[in-house]
Amino acid sequence: MFRILAATVFTVLLLQTANLSFAQHPRDSFYDCRLSVCDPCEPVFCDPCESVGGKKSSLWDKVSVYGWVQAGISVNAHGSTNRYTDADNGPCWRQLDALSGNSYLFMSKLPSDFTVYQTWIGLKKDLDTKRGFDWGFQMDTLFGTDANATQAFGDQRFDFDWGTGDYHLSFVQMFAEVGYRNLKIRVGKFGPAMVHEALPAPMTFFHSFSYSCYNTVLTASGVTAEYKANDRLTFSAGWTTGMHNSFSNRFSDNGFIGKITFAPADSLKFSYNLYVGRSNGNEDPRYNRDYYDTATHVIQTLICTLNLGKRWLYMIEGGWGGNNYESGFTETRTHSSGINQHLIYTINKKWAVGLRAEWSHAHGTIFDLPHLTNGGEGGDLYSLTLGANWTPNDWFILRPEIRYDWSKYYNGFKPFAGGTKPNQLSGGGSLIVKF
Secondary structure (H helix, E strand, O other): OHHHHHHHHHHHHHHHHHOOOOOOOOOOOHHHHHHHHOOOOOOOOOOHHHOOOOEEOOOOOOEEEEEEEEEEEEEEOOOOOOOEOOOOOOOOOOOEOOOOOOOOOOOOOOEOOOEEEEEEEEEEEOOOOOOOEEEEEEEEEEEEOOHHHOOOOOOOOOOOOOEEOOEEEEEEEEEEEEEEOOEEEEEEEEOOOOOOOOOOHHHOOOOOOOHHHOOOOOOEEEEEEEEEOOOOEEEEEEEEOOOOOOOOOOOOOEEEEEEEEEEEEOOEEEEEEEEEEEEOOOEEOOOOEEOOOEEEEEEEEEEEEEEEOOOEEEEEEEEEEEEEEEEOOEEEEEEEEEEEEEEEEEOOOOEEEEEEEEEEEEEOOOOOOOOOOOOOOOEEEEEEEEEEEEEEEOOEEEEEEEEEEEEEEOOOOOOEOOOOEOEEEEEEEEEEEEO
């Protein structure tokens, strides 16, 4: 697998150096790319800031092929290594014990190993409704350690079992859309982008992810409609087959997903995101049985991005999620909330530095094990991350970072170093090669 990756990266580097068939897009500043051109708060994952080369098809001028490879390493001061369980279908981590390695660092659980996080290939036809009716589509495939969190593990259908061990393959997005003027309708599997940190690597600043990414809907299947009232205000709403389900939807789940985006000024933008859904039983493959009969879920996020001049970008995000599980005469309620903040300074066109600070409160969620046995007693997690981005050209990004996490759980739970430490110093980085 690594030989294939090395050959892919070498080929991309060679083609980029020779400037063959890959569009080169001009880039102003880091702020202009991240906020003005392509905001992660958009309803779906987009071509990040047009930084990915658009290789045009001879069939349609608006059809483009794009992608990237992201690889790197994450290590921790405890020296914790990977530990695997007997389960081979556990949601999100697939065989890897969540307490081992880098513990609960989302998408960065594997320590001390050179990791291919994302090999992403996308195909899309742009939807342009300025002149009236138009149609489009988008298809994104992902191979790597990030893919298992984007598979349909909710109903265990479609791409759920594509892969083995730490590496998996998934269709992150696969949808068609039609539009007329200010109205767009989308059908298929898509990324709702309910939090600021989107999954595509070129759309995020930091190497690791925040805890808020646990309390969100990464992928959903369904139908959504988006209406652009004016240049400042946009509404979207739709129905989904629950959370992380395919269209098979074998449990007959239902969910509502909505978004309101408001930009009162060019430098200020707000986004409110809501998911409300009901799950009618979910099979836990670790025990080969259903661990609840029905469950209701509510997830809300409010995101504000502010441009503080041409060099400073500030983001603050608040999130809350609640779950009510019912099984026979037993009812278990869990919830989590948190605040995530980013402050990014653009030094020049090649360098930018950033600071991320996060607080997350968990009660009976994935951090507070066992979350469905006794509901847990809750606790708080804190995280500080210092990172940098080096972008010498339009197709390469290097993202080093150092991170410190600490926690306070009222039942004595310790999430790091195999469940023995309440804090953890970690670091690492990744490189992104776009094509």
